[in-house]
Amino acid sequence: MRGLKVSMRPTTGSPSSGRTARNKATIHGASREYVVSKKSVFNRTIGDSRLELEFASFLEDCADVESYAKNYLAVGFKLDYVKADGDISNYYPDFVVKVAGGEIWLVETKGREDLNDPGKWERLQQWCSDASRLDSGQQYRALFVREEEWERYKPKSFRDAATVFGGSEPESGFRVQ
Numbered sequence: 001m002r003g004l005k006v007s008m009r010p011t012t013g014s015p016s017s018g019r020t021a022r023n024k025a026t027i028h029g030a031s032r033e034y035v036v037s038k039k040s041v042f043n044r045t046i047g048d049s050r051l052e053l054e055f056a057s058f059l060e061d062c063a064d065v066e067s068y069a070k071n072y073l074a075v076g077f078k079l080d081y082v083k084a085d086g087d088i089s090n091y092y093p094d095f096v097v098k099v100a101g102g103e104i105w106l107v108e109t110k111g112r113e114d115l116n117d118p119g120k121w122e123r124l125q126q127w128c129s130d131a132s133r134l135d136s137g138q139q140y141r142a143l144f145v146r147e148e149e150w151e152r153y154k155p156k157s158f159r160d161a162a163t164v165f166g167g168s169e170p171e172s173g174f175r176v177q
Contacts, residue, residue: 042069063100149165
């Protein structure tokens with residue numbers, strides 16, 4: 001692949017840290033960190049942020065995660081939603097995760113929140129509700145992971161993450177019924 005140089009030196013994590021090592025690649029002249037993926041449909045998970053990379057490493061290390069995918073723009077999974085200014089836009093949830101037992105979780109990781117996040121979260125929850133109703137027997141759930149809570153709690157399993165972050169929603173007075 002033209003423009004791709006891979007350094008196999010880990011940038012963080014080690015066998016003793018309990019986290020999967022991250023590596024660096026140069027893609028189109030930009031240095032990007034990635035996680036070598038064994039549970040993902042992609043062999044490398046490139047994150048848009050440090051939190052996304054940590055979350056991908058976390059998913060790799062979770063015994064209760066069967067598989068996952070980072071939702072890249074090229075994957076094409078998007079939801080339309082109403083922005084804070086009333087315009088319609090596209091929203092790309094960060095991760096799709098399948099856990100033991102078959103539940104599928106759509107996960108949004110958030111370092112910096114903005115005015116459009118409540119609309120995205122509402123749309124994601126609606127999509128999960130609709131998909132669960134229409135896909136007989138399949139359960140879809142949404143999870144919102146704030147960076148400051150992630151730093152504070154550091155769950156050990158996906159079930160722990162679902163418990164800890166399950167009540168999280170974007171701030172700004174928005175609450176889902």
